[in-house]
Amino acid sequence: MKIIITGSLGNISGPLTAQLVKAGHQITVISSNENKKEDIEALGAKAAIGSVEDVDFLTKVFTGADVVYTMVPQQAQSNDYKAFIRKIGQNYANALKAAGITKVVNLSSIGAHLPAGTGPIAGMHDVEEILNKLDGVNIKHLRPASFYYNFNHNIDMIKHMGILGANYPAGTRLVLVHPKDIADAAFEEITQPFTGTTIRYISSDEKTAGEVTAILGSAIGKPELPWVEFSDEQSVAGMQQGGLSEDVSKNLTEMGTAMKSRTLWEDYDKHKPVLGNRKFEEFAKEFAEKYNG
Numbered sequence: 001m002k003i004i005i006t007g008s009l010g011n012i013s014g015p016l017t018a019q020l021v022k023a024g025h026q027i028t029v030i031s032s033n034e035n036k037k038e039d040i041e042a043l044g045a046k047a048a049i050g051s052v053e054d055v056d057f058l059t060k061v062f063t064g065a066d067v068v069y070t071m072v073p074q075q076a077q078s079n080d081y082k083a084f085i086r087k088i089g090q091n092y093a094n095a096l097k098a099a100g101i102t103k104v105v106n107l108s109s110i111g112a113h114l115p116a117g118t119g120p121i122a123g124m125h126d127v128e129e130i131l132n133k134l135d136g137v138n139i140k141h142l143r144p145a146s147f148y149y150n151f152n153h154n155i156d157m158i159k160h161m162g163i164l165g166a167n168y169p170a171g172t173r174l175v176l177v178h179p180k181d182i183a184d185a186a187f188e189e190i191t192q193p194f195t196g197t198t199i200r201y202i203s204s205d206e207k208t209a210g211e212v213t214a215i216l217g218s219a220i221g222k223p224e225l226p227w228v229e230f231s232d233e234q235s236v237a238g239m240q241q242g243g244l245s246e247d248v249s250k251n252l253t254e255m256g257t258a259m260k261s262r263t264l265w266e267d268y269d270k271h272k273p274v275l276g277n278r279k280f281e282e283f284a285k286e287f288a289e290k291y292n293g
């Protein structure tokens with residue numbers, strides 16, 4: 001099949017592209033960076049260099065494809081993150097329609113059942129709705145849990161402050177996923193037939209914030225690493241110090257509140273998937289390599 005992958009060689013799109021090429025499909029990978037062309041071609045895929053902000057570019061690349069995998073990239077500096085996410089969703093819808101695509105696998109998120117109160121995930125809720133309006137298009141919305149790799153952003157906090165923390169307490173339940181388990185699920189959906197518009201949740205493990213801290217702490221030789229609950233104000237200020245815009249920091253802090261109140265997981269709990277193979281302890285080894293490297 002002729003398949004278009006957005007998200008360059010990112011956490012999901014990289015392993016997904018490798019699997020699809022290995023299975024004999026014709027893959028085109030969209031990247032915004034000319035320098036990635038060589039790496040994409042080395043995997044056996046074709047590179048399409050351009051931006052998901054450019055509908056004409058997307059339409060040209062999508063035309064003639066059997067399946068398109070859509071994902072909205074992060075934008076750490078955005079002044080209106082939800083509007084950016086919605087805009088990319090609308091770009092995809094316009095390009096999919098113009099290109100006459102009939103099968104889409106869309107990367108959404110756990111919590112996308114809620115229209116508000118979840119930070120950036122509310123934008124992904126809107127993207128689902130925008131895509132669902134397309135006539136005659138079969139769509140699978142992947143709703144993965146919170147990525148293990150998010151903890152890589154806390155390495156500086158651990159190194160400089162000797163703590164791990166967020167705006168929720170140590171007892172908060174976290175539903176987590178290894179991006180490679182998402183790639184496996186995306187591979188299945190892309191290569192198998194489906195009809196209509198459906199949702200698939202993907203998770204690999206469940207831990208409390210305190211358990212995560214103990215596992216990561218042990219993996220890096222700091223078994224006493226404490227989890228510290230921040231106020232919302234401290235959370236926003238800390239993220240801004242780490243280089244995120246005020247709007248993105250506020251959005252991610254709101255997402256933390258939805259984790260604390262458990263609303264983020266409520267629809268997932270009604271449609272629980274079989275957990276993926278890659279457990280948090282396995283990720284902790286990857287985390288330790290990154291921390292020490």
Ligand SMILES: NC(=O)c1ccc[n+]([C@@H]2O[C@H](COP(=O)([O-])OP(=O)(O)OC[C@H]3O[C@@H](n4cnc5c(N)ncnc54)[C@H](OP(=O)(O)O)[C@@H]3O)[C@@H](O)[C@H]2O)c1
Pocket residue numbers: 006007008009010011012013030031032033036050051052053071072073074107108109110144145146147150179
């Ligand atoms: N973090 C979570 O817990 C979580 C949970 C649920 C869902 N999600 C979703 O997962 C996404 C991240 O997926 P991922 O980890 O696989 O991605 P990723 O590793 O962050 O890679 C995304 C890639 O997209 C490319 N890109 C950025 N801006 C672009 C543009 N304007 N046009 C074209 N390409 C562009 C970049 O590569 P180039 O430099 O090569 O262009 C970037 O590396 C999030 O954005 C969110 O939508 C995240």
